[in-house]
Amino acid sequence: xxxxxxxxxxxxxxxxxxxxxxxxxxxxxxxxxxxxxxxxxxxxxxxxxxxxxxxxxxxxxxxxxxxxxxxxxxxxxxxxxxxxxxxxxxxxxxxxxxxxxxxxxxxxxxxxxxxxxxxxxxxxxx
Numbered sequence: 001x002x003x004x005x006x007x008x009x010x011x012x013x014x015x016x017x018x019x020x021x022x023x024x025x026x027x028x029x030x031x032x033x034x035x036x037x038x039x040x041x042x043x044x045x046x047x048x049x050x051x052x053x054x055x056x057x058x059x060x061x062x063x064x065x066x067x068x069x070x071x072x073x074x075x076x077x078x079x080x081x082x083x084x085x086x087x088x089x090x091x092x093x094x095x096x097x098x099x100x101x102x103x104x105x106x107x108x109x110x111x112x113x114x115x116x117x118x119x120x121x122x123x124x125x126x
Contacts, residue, residue: 002038018035107121
């Protein structure tokens with residue numbers, strides 16, 4: 001159980017009662033002035049905010065890049081490449097470069113033991 005904002009902010013007489021300590025499990029948040037109550041988080045957002053206030057939760061963003069890092073560098077497993085920078089920006093290319101400079105083309109590659117296989121190349125080699 002954590003101190004979380006009340007679902008509905010109380011009216012003025014109830015706020016006075018909370019300040020006087022007459023409402024059990026309730027108090028006024030000194031930073032925001034909101035009425036808070038000791039309860040379990042109801043929504044995912046409340047749960048994530050509560051975890052963050054306790055120093056728990058994700059330290060790595062869901063895309064795999066460090067949250068707010070603004071970019072990856074060097075030789076990463078994702079194939080390197082640049083990023084758009086800034087917090088929450090795009091992560092480096094995941095496995096391939098999509099240059100969109102040329103249309104896809106067919107490539108024929110030899111197979112050991114004879115024969116060949118056909119692949120589609122989406123960017124120029126260079």
